[in-house]
Amino acid sequence: MSIIPYARADGALYWQVQARRNIGVRSLFLVVLAFLIAYAVLFPGLFTVSGFAKFTQSWFPLALVAMAQAILMLTGGISLAIGATVSLGAVIAATTMGGPLGIAGGAAAVALAGLGIGAATGFIVVRLRLPAIVVTLAGSFIIGGAALLILPRPGGSIPAWLSDLLAGDTPAAFVLLVVVVLLWKLYLATPLGLSLYAAGENPVGAYRSGVPVDAARVAAYAISGLLSTGAGLFVAAQTGSGDPVIGTAFTLNSIAAAVLGGIGFLGGQGTMRGALAGSLLLSLMISVMFFLGFTPVAQYVAQGLIIIGAVAIPQFRKVQQ
Amino acid sequence: MKKSSFFASASALCLGLVLAVGVASQADAAAKCIKGDRKAPYTIGWANIYSVPTWMKQTQGTIEAEVEALKKQGLVDKLVVTDAQGDANVQIQQIQSMIDSNVDAIILIAGSSTAPARVIADACAKGIAIINFDSLVDTDQVTAKVNTDSSQWGDQAAKFLIDAIGGKGKILILNGPAGVSVSDDRRKGADAELKAHPDVKILAETNTPYNVAPAQEAVTSLLFANPEIDGILSLGGALSAGAVLALDKQGRDQVPITGENARQFLELWKEKGLKSWATMQPNWLGAFATYTAVQALEGKDVPAFVKIPLPVIDNSNIDQYLARAKDFPADGYIYSPYDEELFKKLLAQK
Numbered sequence: 001m002s003i004i005p006y007a008r009a010d011g012a013l014y015w016q017v018q019a020r021r022n023i024g025v026r027s028l029f030l031v032v033l034a035f036l037i038a039y040a041v042l043f044p045g046l047f048t049v050s051g052f053a054k055f056t057q058s059w060f061p062l063a064l065v066a067m068a069q070a071i072l073m074l075t076g077g078i079s080l081a082i083g084a085t086v087s088l089g090a091v092i093a094a095t096t097m098g099g100p101l102g103i104a105g106g107a108a109a110v111a112l113a114g115l116g117i118g119a120a121t122g123f124i125v126v127r128l129r130l131p132a133i134v135v136t137l138a139g140s141f142i143i144g145g146a147a148l149l150i151l152p153r154p155g156g157s158i159p160a161w162l163s164d165l166l167a168g169d170t171p172a173a174f175v176l177l178v179v180v181v182l183l184w185k186l187y188l189a190t191p192l193g194l195s196l197y198a199a200g201e202n203p204v205g206a207y208r209s210g211v212p213v214d215a216a217r218v219a220a221y222a223i224s225g226l227l228s229t230g231a232g233l234f235v236a237a238q239t240g241s242g243d244p245v246i247g248t249a250f251t252l253n254s255i256a257a258a259v260l261g262g263i264g265f266l267g268g269q270g271t272m273r274g275a276l277a278g279s280l281l282l283s284l285m286i287s288v289m290f291f292l293g294f295t296p297v298a299q300y301v302a303q304g305l306i307i308i309g310a311v312a313i314p315q316f317r318k319v320q321q
Numbered sequence: 322m323k324k325s326s327f328f329a330s331a332s333a334l335c336l337g338l339v340l341a342v343g344v345a346s347q348a349d350a351a352a353k354c355i356k357g358d359r360k361a362p363y364t365i366g367w368a369n370i371y372s373v374p375t376w377m378k379q380t381q382g383t384i385e386a387e388v389e390a391l392k393k394q395g396l397v398d399k400l401v402v403t404d405a406q407g408d409a410n411v412q413i414q415q416i417q418s419m420i421d422s423n424v425d426a427i428i429l430i431a432g433s434s435t436a437p438a439r440v441i442a443d444a445c446a447k448g449i450a451i452i453n454f455d456s457l458v459d460t461d462q463v464t465a466k467v468n469t470d471s472s473q474w475g476d477q478a479a480k481f482l483i484d485a486i487g488g489k490g491k492i493l494i495l496n497g498p499a500g501v502s503v504s505d506d507r508r509k510g511a512d513a514e515l516k517a518h519p520d521v522k523i524l525a526e527t528n529t530p531y532n533v534a535p536a537q538e539a540v541t542s543l544l545f546a547n548p549e550i551d552g553i554l555s556l557g558g559a560l561s562a563g564a565v566l567a568l569d570k571q572g573r574d575q576v577p578i579t580g581e582n583a584r585q586f587l588e589l590w591k592e593k594g595l596k597s598w599a600t601m602q603p604n605w606l607g608a609f610a611t612y613t614a615v616q617a618l619e620g621k622d623v624p625a626f627v628k629i630p631l632p633v634i635d636n637s638n639i640d641q642y643l644a645r646a647k648d649f650p651a652d653g654y655i656y657s658p659y660d661e662e663l664f665k666k667l668l669a670q671k
Contacts, residue, residue, distance in 0.1 A: 043421050051421065058414040153505050154435040154459070163439060235410065241435035241459075244500045249408035286411055290418040296372045296404030 024262040025274040027313040031306075032277050035284040042291035050169035057238060059283040060173040061086070061231040065250045066257035066279035067184070067272060068227035072132070073258050075200040075220045076267025077125060081136040082228050082254045084144035085117060086247025089232020091147045094156025094242025103162060110233045111226060117143060118225020122218035140251070147244040156242035167238040176234075180227075184272055192219045201268025257282055260310055281310060352617040353625065354464045356448035362398035363425035363618055365611060368416050370432035370456070372404040374531070375653045376604065377430075380455075383608035383659075384428070396615050409433035416440045419449075426450040426614035428607070431458045434502040438462070450617045452610040455602065456503060464617045467610050467627045471503050474600055474631060475510025475556060478579040481598040482554045485577035489520030490551030493543055495536060495560040499528040507556040524550065529560065533585065533652075536563025537570075544571050552576050558583030558599065558654065565589045582634060582654050584646055591643060599634040605659040612664045627667055632657040 022029075045051040065082050072079050079085075089110050097106035121139050125132045166172050187193040195216035198206035207213045231250070236242050259265075260281060261274030285306060289299050351357060367384055371377060381402070391397040401424060405412035409432035417440055419427055427449055431437050434457060441451055442462035454467040482492065494511070497504030515521060524547050529535040536555075540563060544550070550573075555561040558581025565586070568575055575593050580586045582601035590597050606629065617623045634642055642655045649655050 043418075045421055054417050054421075058410075058417065061410065148500050153500060153502060154433055156435075167439070235436075238439065239409075239413070239433070239436040240439045243409065243433045243435050246409055246433060246436055249406075249410065253408075283414070286414050287418050290401075290403060290415060291422060293401070296369070296402055299404065300406075 021271050022273075025271065025277060028261065028274060028277050028281070028310055031310050031313075032281050032284065035281060035288055039284055039288050039291070042288065049171065053169050053171040053173070055287070056171055056174040056177070057167050058287070059280055060177055061235050061238070062250070062253060062257065062279045062283050063177055063276055064180070064227050064231035064234070065254040066261070066275045067180070068224040068231070069254035070258045070261065070263050070270065070272055070275035071196070071220050071227075072224050073200075073263045073265065074196055074267060074270065075217045076203070077132040077217065077220065078255070078265070079121070079136040079139075079221075079224060080133060080251055081117075081121065081140035081143055082224070083247040083249060083251035084140040084147065085114065085225060085228035086232040086235065086250045087147040087244055088117070088143050088150075088247075089114060089229030090236040090246050091151040091156065091232075091242040091244050092229070093233040093236040094158055095150055097159060097162070098157045103159065107233065110229045114226040114229030115222050116225070118222040118228075119218060121225065122221025125221065126214050126217045144245075144248075151242050151244045154241060154243040154246075156236075158237050158240055158242075160240070163237045163240045165237075166234060173234070181272075181276070187223075192216050196220060197268050199267075203267075253279075253282060256307065260307060278310075281306070351620060352450070352464050352623045354445040354449060354451055354462070355617050355620070357620060358448060359425045359618055361396045361615075361619070362392075363396060363615060364399040364401060364423075365397055365614060366401045366416075366419040366424035366427040367403070367607075367611075368412060368419065368427055368429040369402065369404050370409070370412055370430050371407045372402075375650055376531075376602075379604040379650070379653050379656070380430075380607040383605045384611050387608035387611040391611070391615055396619070397611075405432055407432065409436040413437055413440045416444065420444050420447060423447075424449060425618055426452070428452045428454065428610040428614055430455040432456070434459055450614045452614045452617075454606045454610040456501075461625070463625075465613055465623045465625055465627055467606055467613065467629065469600075469602055469606075469629045469631050470510075471506035472510030475507040475512075476514060477600065477631065477633070478507075478556060478598070479511035479514035479554060482552050482577055482579050483514055483518050483521055485596055485598075486521070486552040488518055491522045491524050491547070491549055492552045492554055493524055493540065493547075493550060493564070494526040495540070495553065495555040495557065495564060496526060496528050497531050497557050497560070504528070504556065511554060511556070527560075529563075531557045531559050533559045533563045533566070536560040537567045538563075540564045540567035541571065544568070544573060550576055553578040555579050557581055558586045558601075561597075561599075562586040562589055565593065565595065569593070582632075582642065582656060584649050584651060584653055584655050587634070587639060587642055587655060588646065590639065597635075600631045601634070601654065601656060603629065603632065603656045603659070604654060605656060608659065609664050609667065612661070613668065616668065621668075623668055624670070627670070629667065 040046050068082055092110050092113055093106055096109050097103050125135050195211045198211045199213040199216040203213050235246055257279035258275045260278030263270030263275055388397050388400045403415040412432045437458050438460040445451055445462040451463040452465050453463050457466050496508050525543050527539040529539050553564050555578055561578055561580030562583055562585040575595055577596040580599040582599055613623055
């Protein structure tokens with residue numbers, strides 16, 4: 001806990017640390033910036049309120065799942081159940097919000113489901129010492145099955161005004177994202193948040209230093225679950241309904257975004273801003289390639305090349321140094 | 322809670338009023354979404370959900386052929402194609418990009434029956450003609466929907482099979498993926514016939530992607546578990562081919578089976594002398610959707626729903642289909658012939 005007051009007392013140190021953390025992702029930021037500029041040139045409507053709103057809405061759920069995956073990978077974990085959890089969040093929202101529970105009840109149900117699933121997964125992985133990849137793969141079948149049980153086929157509904165509020169012509173999604181990022185910063189300042197990196201990078205050392213390693217990892221899973229079902233809630237609002245398989249693609253995309261963002265599989269390496277930039281790049285790519293008029297086949301190839309490029313650039317630098 | 326639902330209903334009411342006024346003030350003949358401010362030649366956006374399966378490639382082939390024909394008439398100048406790679410969220414983003422780039426028409430196969438509803442409504446409000454075919458979206462904010470009747474498909478398939486096994490026996494049911502509307506609707510369509518014949522016992526059901534290999538695998542394991550099978554109600558062509566191959570590999574006798582116009586299945590049907598019946602989701606739905614979009618943009622009224630009658634393949638006409646087989650990919654679908662006359666007739670039906 002004593003690190004924080006120091007950082008506050010000496011602002012210079014804080015920014016030094018932040019700058020050092022940026023080194024690994026600087027080239028990614030440049031790539032993202034290039035894509036943003038390209039997008040703005042190709043589609044000047046981006047600078048209108050509704051254009052900006054629609055753009056951030058496409059990005060928002062991917063940003064949330066990228067964070068959900070990144071927080072796990074930082075602790076040395078991983079989840080293959082993120083897509084299924086997004087689907088579950090979406091169907092819970094779509095089946096409860098129009099009913100007697102209302103918006104608040106529905107949102108609470110979504111949040112509880114996410115926290116509960118995440119905490120349970122975390123408990124199994126951390127306490128029973130089972131490999132995360134196996135537990136979450138099995139979990140994805142259970143959670144995906146539960147989503148299909150709740151809503152066997154696409155349906156349900158989200159009150160229209162909530163859809164218009166979250167995914168209408170206002171940049172509410174962007175504001176929400178800023179809030180989530182601020183909350184993440186706050187979390188990093190708590191004891192559990194501080195333990196996160198330590199638990200991922202050197203769990204044994206951290207444990208011997210008195211860091212609550214297990215608690216930090218279980219909390220990471222719980223938060224990851226919450227972010228995933230939250231993304232599901234947003235997707236349900238964005239589409240006005242629930243679909244039990246809507247989240248499937250998010251599992252791989254969340255890993256892609258996190259890895260693009262420089263988060264290592266071994267834990268303790270990388271930053272949340274990297275994961276967010278990774279998710280932004282994945283989302284931007286789709287729109288930019290559309291406006292450049294790429295054919296679908298060329299898009300497959302270009303997508304692969306961009307991802308390899310963005311991951312490889314920092315490696316080249318390291319080799320040169 | 323009460324307060325919020327009051328607001329919701331009040332705003333819904335207001336929305337309803339606005340919509341009613343909007344509809345009333347629209348020109349009477351024009352189709353839905355059409356404002357009449359778009360002039361030929363048009364840009365057509367084809368929002369595909371997944372371009373890799375052969376059925377999709379063939380469908381895109383009919384769209385491209387139709388666009389070429391319409392280009393010659395000076396009605397279309399550009400076809401923009403997107404591929405969401407199976408991700409309904411990406412499809413929403415791509416439709417949004419099409420709106421941003423101001424295409425004149427969007428034709429789409431939806432990746433989810435609910436997810437694209439809001440973005441489609443946005444497009445419709447901007448006067449873009451929207452023709453939704455094959456996998457439909459639950460919304461009326463489209464110019465037209467085009468499809469065969471999936472539940473009729475299931476019903477007719479069940480009728481044939483029950484008839485073929487003499488009204489009683491043990492059957493397997495092969496479905497497409499769970500949670501997908503088309504597969505769900507075909508299965509539901511079969512329900513009435515199955516319920517009406519309690520002597521038809523369902524041994525097991527499978528849910529697999531519409532591909533030969535997974536279906537073959539699923540049926541193979543069911544064959545081990547069930548020594549006695551009298552018929553197979555398959556609700557997809559590749560599934561049927563997989564089932565026939567599974568029976569063949571296990572050295573089991575072929576049983577009556579339903580299917581689809583997959584070339585592989587039709588050839589197996591002929592080769593093994595199967596007792597079979599097949600229908601199809603014609604690939605030219607894509608060409609027809611393109612044609613319909615341009616008709617609507619040209620100010621013609623088009624029906625909100627165009628139901629395409631299911632073409633049936635049985636022993637009387639299978640040879641005609643197989644005679645054309647070489648024009649189609651080996652893993653493709655031999656669709657019934659089409660021309661502009663057929664399209665005009667389909668649009669004229671009410």
